[in-house]
Amino acid sequence: MSEDIEIKDQAAREAAAKVAEYEHGWVADIEQEYGPKGLSEDTVRYISAKKDEPEWMLEWRLKAYRHWLTMPMPDWAKLNIPPIDYQNAYYWAAPKKKDGPKSLDEVDPEILRVYEKLGIPLAEQEVLAGVEGARKIAVDAVFDSVSVATTFRKELEAAGVIFRSISEAIREYPELVKKWLGRVVPMADNYFAALNCAVFSDGTFVYVPEGVRCPMELSTYFRINAENTGQFERTLIVADKGAYVSYLEGCTAPQRDENQLHAAVVELVALDDAEIKYSTVQNWYPGDAQGKGGIYNFVTKRALCQGKRSKVSWTQVETGSAITWKYPSCVLNGEDSVGEFYSVAVTNNYQQADTGTKMIHNGKGSRSTIVSKGISAGHSQNTYRGLVRVGANAEGVRNFTQCDSLLLGKTCGAHTVPYIEVRNPTATIEHEATTSKISDDQLFYAMQRGLDTESAVALIVNGFAKEVLQQLPMEFAVEAQKLLGISLEGSVG
Amino acid sequence: MLQITNLHASVADKPILKGLNLTINAGEVHAIMGPNGAGKSTTGYVLGGRPGYEVTEGSATFNGQDLFALDPHERAASGLFLGFQYPVEIPGVSNLQFLREALNSQRKFHDLPPLSGGEFLKLAKEKAGLLKMDMDMLKRPVNVGFSGGEKKRAEMVQMGILDPKLAILDETDSGLDIDALRICGEGINAIMRKPDKAVLLITHYQRLLDYVKPDFVHVLAGGRIVKSGGPELALALEEGGYEGVAA
């Protein structure tokens, strides 16, 4: 129409004015037992002893710790990281009394209430009492340093699937753990991985034997509850030949003024024809609107697609944490192996996210797909950093990468740093990146149909992220959609 | 239903509407015609509450409520539907998802329970049928990849589903071929030609008015209504042009 006049953008006017309310920001009052404050060989020994670990495990930890001491903190990511005082943190915090509940009845009811509050179906009967036809999800819940409950164990065992806290697995399946632990992410891989090797407290171990399709979704919920505590969980998933498993990971932490450290390591191994689907919804406390507090989320996630036609698919929805530093990656050694990375990262207020993936193509005919959707608001910085590498002997490799950024407001940043390194002429590598914003027209159109500003923003953002969200198992997709909306509350005025 | 009194409005500090008066009662169909730049689309946007369209003077009451005190989504929930001349694309969000969310937001505003997926689908199917639109179209993202005519038909489907009290249709006829024009016209009649509803058509041409017969025709020029009359006025305009009438 003739009055097609540019209307000035009002976005982000109130960006910092509102504190996006963090719904998991409460602290549960649970009696905690702490290890020694600060990091030393004694701390490492304390943790190992607490967990009743075999000698080889302690030696492994100490070796990692000594190596860690020699490593400098990385500075290459586009992050502004305040110095971390490793001596002012606890590396072990556990709900008092029992460190290994044998059944749900033994779990502190207060902890169960915490998980209930988080909406986690910890008690099996709750799940069974759910909607008819609802899929079962086996849950391992890690509370600060220890795994408090693993559900559906019997049913999984009948299928031959081992689903344990990693502490239990070290005791019960030492050979399996020894064989693969540190194989995908060597202890010297990076600063935070080495730290994790030294002080990891708990986590999850999954082994799916040859030809078995895991009968249900497996899930771990991580919760940092104690003050001044780092969480260093360790996850190891091995899918033997022809096996299939879908694994979900969810994270929350209470609202605190000081920063807390989360340095996890996740290792996945897929043998011939095996498939692992790994989904994360990360909602650690992001800090307040002024950037105070929040979790430092420094995570090393890597998959070894060792077998022919093996497949690993990473899907992540990252909305929380003050700082996120993670690159779930695939080493595609197997012929015709497949790596996928689907990511939505939302940053608001003063959050910083530096996330992406590495696809290392060594196997002939290996393929990878990368879809990254970054959404920045407030004063946040959101970076995609990725690497696609094709080795000289990897014939017929294909990669497709799509990186899209959505900016809400004029005080945030969106960055794309893709590295592409190709040594084989038969590779077909395609990379595309775009940057956009929510237009005033879109917003007004949605509002004219009856949506308020926040619903309209949430709807448009969900549309932007759809390609990724549809990769999630249904239960998670719904949660993730809501999270996107909540994380961006107040970001458009 | 809608009473506009001495409405003045500016866009980027440039006055566009300069004393518009208009009263629309339930059961009526009005048409606003006028040359380019007269303020026709501005009228629709101001009533819809588009940011940047600033009311500098005057008032509008909609079913007894002060329209300008409401946010755009509250105006929508109160029953005001704006058919866009250029419907906006929303990638990744299907029409069905969009409309279900919009409808349930509006229902929530009136303390009504949300429609279930099944109920909503039934409603959507019925309204899409009215506009001869394939349900598959509604599964596609909002307006993405739609032709001009498809967008306009989709707007009418939206109107059918949201079931407003007052529809302000901004050049709904542009971009339509003869068949689509007839389908849209019949759709408007089926959805809006009711004793408790009203329509304000904003158009350049007579042709839509052949299908949706207006009770009143107004000529907008220089930001105010310079002439009002019955359907015969539209025909006169078609023959004599705006110049003769607006002079």
Place this chain on the structure above:
Amino acid sequence: MITLPTRKAEEWRYADLGALETLWPLPDAESVTVAAGGEFARAIVNKGGVVRLSLTLEAGAKAAVHVLNTADTYARIEIEATLHEGADFHLGGVQLSSGDQTAEIVTTVRHIEPNATSHQMIRSVAGGTSTASVLGKVYVAKGADGTDGSQSVRAMLLDRTAQANARPELEIYADDVKCAHGCAIGELDANGLFYLAARGIEPARAKALMLQAFIAEAFDGAAEKDNLTAAAQAALEALL
């Protein structure tokens, strides 16, 4: 930079550091300021060594730079462009490497004010055990709304021992921007080669023709298009 860089420095990640040492210290970049509303055109043919050009485009200025980068051992072209309001920067580049050569084009385009446009198109061909790299960066400052910046990077590998690297980076601090980059690495289309063969063109010639077509678009709009194309063709023949 006073000391020799290491591979940890992102801008030198793929450089031939041994060759660089013989060239050290590098000369300062040639600095050119294009006055408001002015126009600037430059064609650079680098046959080895490091060429550095730093441009500042004042409001409404236009610059078109076309480069051909070939190496005896190591060839690097660094171009920096700072764009003020409404400026327009165009870069068309071709690099050809063979043997154990290393060729790289490193660009940093800074949109520091609104409504500037930049378009970069680089085509690389690498054979032998050579390495051809493109490190491009588009930076959009806070408030530089209306920015339109594009990067198109494509590379062809002729041998399985050759390497192509690309890093088309975006660093964006404004929300009303159109920034896109596309990157593709691959080999010559087998169907195309067959089509030419079926018309009676011998394989080596067919390959040359297709590579010529592949690099040609990078010199579109260049004032010295014919010269550049001729130089590129000669280099290409030598490479094949």
